[in-house]
Each structure stands twice: as structure tokens, then as C-alpha cells.
Amino acid sequence: MDRPGATSKGNRPDLLTAALFIGFGALGLWSTWGLEAGSAAQMGASYLPRVVCGLLIGVGLVVGLQGLRHPALRLEPAQLRPLAVILLSIVAFAFAATHLGFVIASLILIGGSTLAERGGLRWQTLWLALGLTAFGALVFIYGLGVQIRLWPV
């Protein structure tokens, strides 16, 4: 979708917008297919969602068509490293918090997320991870009474 354009037309951010809007609209229509729509006076579950999806697809088409006619503008290139590292760290935190307790989960999250930037591991990372984990445990779990287990069972 974000291949650099060969022609001088096509505003890529606008085209991506159109794809997102139309995609959401189509997904919504597909998902409410089997539900009863009802009438304006007696609206069923899917009445308003379908209206909104229809509008969304319409707006998407207009943005897309305008984007095609506008002068070319490229998307800022995406970097996979921060995106992937941050997402993996977040998901790892969630699973670890459930099975291994907060302390290990927090260390994984902070240790993992610092890999998002180049430069490799540093001593600073270790102190940061330990300090933040202790802070999180004291403030959130002891202080505010957030219900997360601290240690693995």
C-alpha cells in the first residue's frame, strides 16, 4: 500500500486514510449482517451501526478520490524495530503478570522495551528496571491497592 508512487499524483496519507475508513465501514457492515435493523421508530440493534458504516465508507471514498487527484505525498517510512519491540514487550507483560507475577512482568517489560532503541544493553537499563519495578510495586500495589500478584505462585 505504501510503495513509493511512480506517478506525480497520489497523496499516500490520504489513501491510507481512505483504506482505513472503508475497511472499518466494511468490517462493521459485515459484522452486523445477520442482525435485525428495524425501522426508524423501532430501531433494531444494527440500525445505527449500519448508518454509521455507510457514512464512513462514503467519507472514505471522498477522501480517497481527492487523495488520488492531489499531488504526490509519500508516507513517512515506518520503522519496524520500535513498533515490534514495544508491542511484544506489552503483550509479554500481560502474560507474565498473569502467570509469573508483577515483579518479573515489569522487569521483562522494561528490559524488553529498552531494546527499541539502538545501543544494546547498558548497566543503566538494569538500574532503571529495578528502580521502576520497586516504585510500581510500592505505589500501585501497596499504596493504591491495585490487585496484581507480586510473585509467581
Added chain:
Amino acid sequence: MVLGFGEALTLTNLAFCLLGALLGTLIGVLPGIGPTATIAVLLPITFFLPPLAGIIMLAGIYYGAQYGGSTTAILVNLPGEASAVVTTLDGYQMARQGRAGSALAIAALGSFFAGTGATFFLAAAGPLLSSFDLKFGPAEYVALMVFGLLAATILASGPVLKAIGMILIGLLLGMVGTDVTTGAQRLTFGYIELFDGIDFIVIAIGVFGFAEIISNLEKGGSEGVTVAPLTRLWPTRGDWRQAWPAVLRGTGLGTLLGILPGGGATLSSFSAYSLDKRLSRHPERFGKGAVEGVSGPEAANNAAAQSSFIPLLTLGIPSNNMMAMMLSAFMIHGITPGPTVLTNQPEIFWGLVASMWLGNLMLVFINLPMIGLWVRLLSVPYRLLYPAILLFCCIGVYSMNNRVFDVVLAAGFGVLGYMFRKAKCEPGPLLLGFVLGPLLEANLRRALLISQGDPSVFIERPISLTLLLATAVLLVMMLLPAFRRTREEAFKEEEA
């Protein structure tokens, strides 16, 4: 008001007001973290606090950020917050001329004056507007929400069509879950976890917290910055004389623009700057260290931060994404903001109003004598900050239900928010649509049920008709080329 101060002066509430003001200043000073993301992170935590204390703290973060943002703008030429972008124009020039202290003091005192003015306006206007609300039926509410949503897109930055699309996505996300009227599951794709709908916190943290971190890292983060030296803190008499009229104008303009849907702090500071430039007898001084260029916008953004609470507290309609956050903070505690708060729980309304004034007073002391401390914070690199933000985000989402599902969903919204940033779509309107979606649907259904499906109900009632006409006028104005050009110019200045 006496009741309010009684409430606000309890030790707990004072402590949380101070905490909010401190946190607000902190994130205001630091460039990569905004008040929206911070409040998203702290929302789930307010559940563990008494209702008033939590709301006082979140409000403190919002207006505290307006104070902190100016510090960075003046000293480093980087806006700490979006609303401080214009402050960099003249504030940094003043700092380069060795008048940094003067600029900081005028920004803080001007903000305090504006905060005081706007808070009193809120105290006076709140009860008045609440009584007006009693005439509102479902049709009027539908018209008001349609007006609010569309006006918000037009006044906010970015292309209008994209903003409308974002609202629609927000509305759609708000419909996920069990339909209240029919009991049918919709848009859940069979996930039991979605039957109760998507939690506001999941979306807010995903789209604002996670996506912001990923985007910041892509830009390379920041390595800490060096700061212009500070000499005298007290402004000269000449600076005072030039600053005050601008403070007064900024306060008035900010208070008004804050009430409008889509108004809020950023728009007000830009408008105040251009107003002062236009009124000035020496417009060429602007951009070269004119003190009005600091005092006007700073007063305006703080006044707007306070007055944007008015539509939320009196009508229950949030006017921008910050207020959408505040709305959900109320909901977490089972309080529906609106006219009933003032009659049934006056201590919440007055306590919040009183705390705003106290918070503004605290902020003057937090900002001026302790300025050196905040400046030192700027040397902390983003590399050490983002893991902390990430941890607080994760704790916040996970602790709602102790469910892996919520965290994964929030990560998914993080990706979505990242794509929206690539597509140059502002995520703010999405939150507004999400918060107002269920209200809009319920009132629309009720209105059409009463009228038996006849849509003329919306134009037969005077208040509803007026609001819809106002919406139509706004839309037509957007299509007029002359108006569109002015609006684009106004926002081009913002990007510069």
C-alpha cells in the same frame, strides 16, 4: 462556594490537588508527554481514590500542563505542550535577550490571573446553564451532540473530512457490545470479553499512550537539551505595562473559546496571539521578543483549560478530547456529569471549582521559585522516560480486570493509533465520538420512538432547530473557499 472551599480544603483533596499540579507541571515541562496521554494512564488509578480527589487530580494535570508548557517554550524554544507553540515565538526571543526570567514570571502570573478569572466565570455560569438544561428533551440532546461533534471537527486542526471519519469510527467503536435496547450482541466478533463494550481506557491508552511512544521512538527520541541561563526573575515595570492589557484580552478570549466545542487551550493561545498582533500599534515587534506575545496566549490557554469544563459540568457534553477523558473519570465513579450533579452532588461541582482556584495558586509557587528544578528535568533523555510511561500504561490497563485480553486489545489500538498518525489523522475526534456514541444513540432512539419515526421532531422544537441550523451554517462555511483558506492559514501558522 463556601461548601466548595470546605470540600477542597480537606487534607486529602489538597494533597491530590497538589499532586495533580505537580504532575501537570512535570509533563508540561517535558516535551514528548502530553496531558492527554498522562490522564489516560492515570484514569484507571482514580478508581482507587475517592471520586472528588481523583477528579481534582486529573483537572490539576490539565491546567498544570499549561503552566509547565510555557517554561520549556521560553527556555528551550521547544513547546512542552501543543498549547505553548506560540509562546516559543516571542518567549524564546526574550530569553535570548536575557529576559527569560521576566518572560517566565509574566507567563505564570498571567496564567494565574486568567485561571482565577475563568474559575469565577465557571462558578457564576455553571448554575445558570444548568437551569437552562431542564428544557432539554431527547431531540434537543441529539441536536446538541451533533452540533458539538461537528463543531469540534471544524475548530480542531487538520482536514475536516478526516476528522468526521474519525468521529464515525469512534461512534462505531462505542457501539461494540450488547445493545442496551434489544440485548443483541453486535460488532463483538464472538469475543465474550467484548460483550460489555470496549473500555474507554483501553482505547485511550492504546491510541494516545502506546502509539505516542512508538512514534516518538521512530523520530529518535530526545537526548536531553541545554537551557538558556536564568538571571533576574522579576519583570521590569515596562514589561508589566505592556503585558497586562494582553493578559486581560487573553483571559476573555480564552474563556469564550474554551466553552466552544473543539475550543480548548491550543486554539485559544493561537487566537490570542493573532488578536494581540492585530491590535498592536507595533506588530513588527512580534516574533522578536514582544512581551504581549507571551502574556496574551499564556493567559488564554489557561483560561480555556478552566472554562472548557463548563459544557461538561452543566450539560454533560465534553467539548474536546481532554473533557472526554474527564467524562469517563466521572463515569468510573458512577457520576454522570450534567445538571443533576449540581443539584444532587453539589459538593462535587463546588469542590472542583474551588480546587481549581487553589490549584492555580499552588502552580504559581510550584513554577516560579522552583523553576531551576524543572529545568534540570529537561536533561533527562527520553530513553529513560518511555519505559516508565510504558509500565504505568500497562499497569493501568491490566489492573482494570486482570485480563490479558485488555492489554492485547490496547496494543492493537496502539497499532491503529500508529497508522492514524501515518495517515495524518488526528485521533482526538475518535475519543469524542466514542464517548458520545452511546448517549447519541439512546437519545436518537428515544426521540424517534416518541415521534413514531418522524424525523421532523428535530426541526419542530425551537432549541433543537437552532442547534441544527447552527451546525448547517458551520458546514456551509467550511465549503466556502474564503473561509477555508483563512482556516488553513491559521493552522499553517500553527505548524510553522
